[in-house]
Amino acid sequence: MPAALGRVIEASVSAVYGMDQMSNTPHTLADEFPDQMDAIHERKVSDPKFAELLLSYDQVNDEIHLAETNVKPVEQTYEVQLRKKRLQIKDAIAAALSK
Numbered sequence: 001m002p003a004a005l006g007r008v009i010e011a012s013v014s015a016v017y018g019m020d021q022m023s024n025t026p027h028t029l030a031d032e033f034p035d036q037m038d039a040i041h042e043r044k045v046s047d048p049k050f051a052e053l054l055l056s057y058d059q060v061n062d063e064i065h066l067a068e069t070n071v072k073p074v075e076q077t078y079e080v081q082l083r084k085k086r087l088q089i090k091d092a093i094a095a096a097l098s099k
Contacts, residue, residue, distance in 0.1 A: 026065045029057065032090060039097055050096055057089045 030037055044051045064082045066072040074082075 027061055027086065027090075029054065029093075033093070033097070036097055040093075043096065047096075050093075053089060053092055053096065057086065057093060060086045060089060 029040060033040060044054055060082055064079065064086060067074045067079050
């Protein structure tokens with residue numbers, strides 16, 4: 001699911017339930033790598049495998065966010081697996097950026 005769709009769903013849930021803000025914060029790449037967004041963009045357009053890594057991060061992150069906000073609840077063990085996967089992808093992104 002694209003990140004933008006996840007944000008639309010979050011906004012819709014907030015509007016329906018009268019919440020101004022969700023209780024959790026999405027772990028966007030801009031949040032995780034605030035000083036490296038230019039490098040991420042440059043690498044993304046020049047390296048298709050890196051671009052796929054970014055897409056995977058966004059997809060897993062969106063799935064976690066939907067689970068945490070109970071928009072699409074999942075089993076606790078699966079949510080933990082997703083968090084571990086997100087961390088592995090984040091580590092791979094960091095490693096690629098350090099090269």
